[in-house]
Amino acid sequence: MVRKVAVTKCRNPADPLDPEDPLDLSDLCDEIPPMSTSSEAPLVGIIMGSKSDWDAMKGAAEMLARFGVPHEYRVMSAHRTPAVVAEYASGAIGRGMEIIIAGAGGAAHLAGVVAAHTVIPVIGVPMTSALQGLDSLLSTVQMPKGIPVATVAIGSSGAANAGLLAVAILATSRPDLRAKLQAYRAEMAEDVKKQTLS
Numbered sequence: 001m002v003r004k005v006a007v008t009k010c011r012n013p014a015d016p017l018d019p020e021d022p023l024d025l026s027d028l029c030d031e032i033p034p035m036s037t038s039s040e041a042p043l044v045g046i047i048m049g050s051k052s053d054w055d056a057m058k059g060a061a062e063m064l065a066r067f068g069v070p071h072e073y074r075v076m077s078a079h080r081t082p083a084v085v086a087e088y089a090s091g092a093i094g095r096g097m098e099i100i101i102a103g104a105g106g107a108a109h110l111a112g113v114v115a116a117h118t119v120i121p122v123i124g125v126p127m128t129s130a131l132q133g134l135d136s137l138l139s140t141v142q143m144p145k146g147i148p149v150a151t152v153a154i155g156s157s158g159a160a161n162a163g164l165l166a167v168a169i170l171a172t173s174r175p176d177l178r179a180k181l182q183a184y185r186a187e188m189a190e191d192v193k194k195q196t197l198s
């Protein structure tokens with residue numbers, strides 16, 4: 001018998017829980033706003049190992065929202081819900097997704113496991129941890145030859161940069177997005193030039 005595997009997502013509090021579904025971890029997502037963004041199919045999936053990662057990972061979502069990129073965000077764990085991760089990653093291309101951003105901390109295998117199940121680019125974000133994120137960084141970045149994960153910096157800077165890197169990848173075939181990215185860089189440069197030390 002094939003067991004139904006639900007993709008864990010951050011449930012809208014207005015929606016009922018599914019009592020039949022032991023994999024429904026959506027109660028873990030109380031502090032994460034309902035999944036996303038727009039009615040368009042997501043181009044980027046943002047996933048994280050725990051709701052405790054959201055404070056940092058929301059930087060990726062904010063960046064994608066700033067550039068108008070349809071995206072979604074969900075909690076799923078390579079260790080606590082491995083079947084959910086496999087199903088999500090395997091189904092990403094079929095759902096029209098082009099990039100997955102995966103954040104996890106400690107023994108951070110989420111990005112690597114996702115990359116093993118799909119050929120779309122996977123960006124790994126190491127979360128801060130009991131070891132200041134060094135364990136997360138090494139377990140995300142040190143992938144074996146053949147299965148790449150593009151790893152960004154530890155924590156919230158990394159999450160924001162993961163969003164920007166996703167935009168840059170999408171922009172290779174989307175001139176409008178490339179123009180927005182160039183405008184963002186110009187704006188950032190202007191801000192730096194205005195900075196004074198008093």
Ligand code: AIR
Nearest residue numbers: 049050052077079104105107108127
């Ligand atoms: N984690 C969850 N499943 C596998 C891993 N590596 C990570 C989460 C989080 C850390 O464990 O990504 O960074 C602690 O999770 P929690 O839920 O205990 O706060």
